[in-house]
Amino acid sequence: MLKTGLLILTRPASAIYKDFNKILSHATKIVSSTLYVHIQPISPNEVNSTKRHFQIKAVPPDSEIQKLVSKLYFQSAGLCNGLDIRIFLGHLTNNHGPTPPFPLKNGYQVILVDQPQWVSESYDCRAEIISNVKASFPTAGEPRLEVMELDTYEPESTPSVVSHHGPSAPLQTYDNVILGGTFDRLHMGHKLILSQACLLANRRLVVGVTAENMHTKKVLHELIEDIAKRKGNVLNFLEDVKPGLKFEVVPIHDVNGPTDYDPDLQCLVLSQETIKGGPMINSLRKDKGLSVLAEYVVDLISDECHSQFEEEKISSSSLRKRALGTLINPVEPKPNLPTRPYLIGLCGGIGSGKSSICQRLEKLGAGTVDCDKLGHQVYVKGAHGYDKIVEEFGQDILGVDGEIDRKVLGAVVFNDKGKLQRLNHIVWPEVQKLALQQAEKLHQEGKDVIVLEAALLLEAGWKEKLHEVWTVVVPEGEAVTRIMERNKLSREEASKRVNNQMSNVERVSLSNVVLCALWEYDYTQTQVERAWTLLKKRMAL
Numbered sequence: 001m002l003k004t005g006l007l008i009l010t011r012p013a014s015a016i017y018k019d020f021n022k023i024l025s026h027a028t029k030i031v032s033s034t035l036y037v038h039i040q041p042i043s044p045n046e047v048n049s050t051k052r053h054f055q056i057k058a059v060p061p062d063s064e065i066q067k068l069v070s071k072l073y074f075q076s077a078g079l080c081n082g083l084d085i086r087i088f089l090g091h092l093t094n095n096h097g098p099t100p101p102f103p104l105k106n107g108y109q110v111i112l113v114d115q116p117q118w119v120s121e122s123y124d125c126r127a128e129i130i131s132n133v134k135a136s137f138p139t140a141g142e143p144r145l146e147v148m149e150l151d152t153y154e155p156e157s158t159p160s161v162v163s164h165h166g167p168s169a170p171l172q173t174y175d176n177v178i179l180g181g182t183f184d185r186l187h188m189g190h191k192l193i194l195s196q197a198c199l200l201a202n203r204r205l206v207v208g209v210t211a212e213n214m215h216t217k218k219v220l221h222e223l224i225e226d227i228a229k230r231k232g233n234v235l236n237f238l239e240d241v242k243p244g245l246k247f248e249v250v251p252i253h254d255v256n257g258p259t260d261y262d263p264d265l266q267c268l269v270l271s272q273e274t275i276k277g278g279p280m281i282n283s284l285r286k287d288k289g290l291s292v293l294a295e296y297v298v299d300l301i302s303d304e305c306h307s308q309f310e311e312e313k314i315s316s317s318s319l320r321k322r323a324l325g326t327l328i329n330p331v332e333p334k335p336n337l338p339t340r341p342y343l344i345g346l347c348g349g350i351g352s353g354k355s356s357i358c359q360r361l362e363k364l365g366a367g368t369v370d371c372d373k374l375g376h377q378v379y380v381k382g383a384h385g386y387d388k389i390v391e392e393f394g395q396d397i398l399g400v401d402g403e404i405d406r407k408v409l410g411a412v413v414f415n416d417k418g419k420l421q422r423l424n425h426i427v428w429p430e431v432q433k434l435a436l437q438q439a440e441k442l443h444q445e446g447k448d449v450i451v452l453e454a455a456l457l458l459e460a461g462w463k464e465k466l467h468e469v470w471t472v473v474v475p476e477g478e479a480v481t482r483i484m485e486r487n488k489l490s491r492e493e494a495s496k497r498v499n500n501q502m503s504n505v506e507r508v509s510l511s512n513v514v515l516c517a518l519w520e521y522d523y524t525q526t527q528v529e530r531a532w533t534l535l536k537k538r539m540a541l
């Protein structure tokens, strides 16, 4: 299997449509990582002439080629194999420039062509094709050539990709085009909309990438890639598929972005999902005396491989859901820790559902330590922490039985950050000692993996004592609702407790694995099993 390939499609669109699944399945048997697709219609004369001189030539973008690009992304999405497909658009232009060479960012190790007759016993023009392709798309190394076994087709009389479905119209293009989005985990839907925007743009394409303030309502927003990564991925894709266009990839803090002030913009590219934004943006532009933008809407690609818990269209939120239970940040080597027991710290905000996940991990074979309980043990009458806490917080926190009343202590510390810190300072070192002792005991009883459930292990600085950190998240609003019910607190008190803790975004950035117990029981179980299976694989390495 090779990592990268360049597929050259020279057949008419009708023949490409007909055979595309065959072509793709051939390509995916050879290429595992990035597959570039270059559409270069050739005339019947060129196919049959003995001088098969393959050359990259400019093709003016028309409605047919636009449809073809779109259809190829739609069909590629059905592969469900994560192959990074990139349809090259550099030569689809009304302008005379840009001219080759076009170095493709990931290079290619194999060239796949769709004309079997180019390599016959009587005339084998492999060397000529390779050399001509390399002149257009320079690459390090010597790519090999694969000629796909495809049925012959009826060549069309005109040298174009015009299909049988009707005449093609020249594409209305614009000098300045804009679109916006989150662009988390760049997927086939993003590639489609970005590519359509590239085809519509003659000179400049502005892409607004949402800043963090626009994500709070999104599913699993904690897992959205940071803006630098998302901007980088968008730019990398655009520069790769449409060299020669001027790109401006900018952060946006509201839905309008540069449409709010840029007088040069002419066309706004939307998806079926963001379609409502068009009239809104245009009405604002009118109010400001700016020109009205042409609106171009791209269809949504459906997700053939979505599970029952995911959306029907290809979406970043489904991809974020798929990341639950997997390793999202690599495990750092900890040479100072013994290799066994393998210690996992399970943290998460108040009311996030850690305990239920801990129980499920226990059923799968982990030893578990409940650090909340240990925390309480630290200051029962007669234990180490009792005197220190009474000295610090006074007799008022004691119940009639002389024990520390946690409800009273909680009300004191959750209303005063300084007091909370002093309590933590007394309790945390003791809890850590007890937790590690308990882990050792469980190991001696035969457990290899020990999960320490500790809400605040990151705040307490325990990360270095653990092999991995796993975090359980629920949206902060949901956590407030849950603890209002569980702890019988007012909304204000509950919010205060949530806000006293580290944010989900911070926790996720410091964690190796993230789980979310927001949906059905079975979906949480799927995540936990996935996390456990992958952990076992890591431990076996």
Ligand SMILES: CC(=O)SCCNC(=O)CCNC(=O)[C@H](O)C(C)(C)COP(=O)(O)OP(=O)(O)OC[C@H]1O[C@@H](n2cnc3c(N)ncnc32)[C@H](O)[C@@H]1OP(=O)(O)O
Pocket: 349, 350, 351, 352, 353, 354, 371, 372, 375, 376, 406, 407, 409, 410, 413, 420, 423, 424, 427, 428, 431, 453, 454, 455, 456, 457, 460, 497, 500, 501
């Ligand atoms: C490093 C660790 O994570 S050790 C385990 C956590 N324990 C501690 O931090 C010790 C200090 N805390 C305490 O002594 C008690 O929690 C008290 C007195 C503050 C409150 O007692 P109670 O009202 O009985 O609450 P309880 O101990 O059950 O904790 C309830 C929630 O408060 C949160 N909480 C506990 N301690 C703290 C703290 N120091 N800061 C912020 N939130 C806290 C927890 O997230 C817990 O939610 P969860 O069960 O959904 O995880």
